[in-house]
Amino acid sequence: MNRRNKQTGIWALIGLGTAAAAYFGYRALPADTKKNIGNKVQGAGQSIADKARELESLVKKNAKKKEQAITS
DSSP: OOHHHHHHHHHHHHHHHHHHHHHHHHHTSOHHHHHHHHHHHHHHHHHHHHHHHHHHHHHHHHHHHHHHHHHO
16 A cells, blocks of 8 residues: 555544534534524525526626627
């Protein structure tokens, strides 16, 4: 087994351990704290979706301008 494979395995184990600790730590939280975390995550997701829509609109607008400039 080469060194790179060993390092990858170690990082995978560290990642799994961190995920397990986060999962069990989350399970032990009170319901109101879980709700606050859920609201923050939902708000962040909504913000990302809004920014993606804005970016899509901007790209379409610029593409339309370029198309009009080429055809005229």
